[in-house]
Amino acid sequence: MRDDRDDPFGDIFDEIERMMSEMADAAGEPGGDAGFGDETHVSVYEEGETLRLVADLPGVDKEGIDLQCDGRTLTISAEGTGRRFDERVRLPVRVDEHSASASFNNGVLEVAFDALEPSADIDVE
Template sequence: MRDDRDDPFGDIFDEIERMMSEMTGAAAGEAGAGDAGFGDETHVAVYEEGETLRLVADLPGVEKESIDLQCDGRTLTVSAAGASRRFDERVRLPVRVDEHSASASFNNGVLEVTFDALEPSADIDVE
């Protein structure tokens, strides 16, 4: 059994945890924290489903009309405004997508965006 009193890094980890708690508290509601991006209450997941890529994001308290989506084929930028905060997130996609194939839906605070995945770049043989 390990004795934590002999842990030379314990104080460092305690300080890191304290600082993270302060930052999380600031993101949750202190003045000026509304533009911090997605917070603890927001979950973003990306799924590769064969030739389709699907992104699902929880945007609590957001109205559909306030959502702005931009994609360059590699990164999806999600901006949205709620009554008490603003969400801004750049999500690096795991594969290149056809941004013109995008479709999006928003229902009960859940944003779902789908794209057609593009084929990987072709190898070029050197002769």
């Protein structure tokens, strides 16, 4: 008799099932949301004192983009023709959210922040 708790492939099959379900939703199958909730491809680059994020948002207009940052997480919400993107990106370093600059061109969003100094170590005596 086999114990499913020890199945080394269980997590892989669960992930494949989740991805298949998302693809069915995006294809507009019954019970799907016709592409809403698509995942955004986001790349993060640390360039010296600057942190730059590049996100692909196909089918979205600039007016449909909403960005929010708390210094540790960037939230990208975007809506376009038949598409909706909602993505929370955990930033690798703290940033000054007030230094943000953003541009959007041909479906590509770029956001840049000034990186803050890492937290100071505290010596315990």
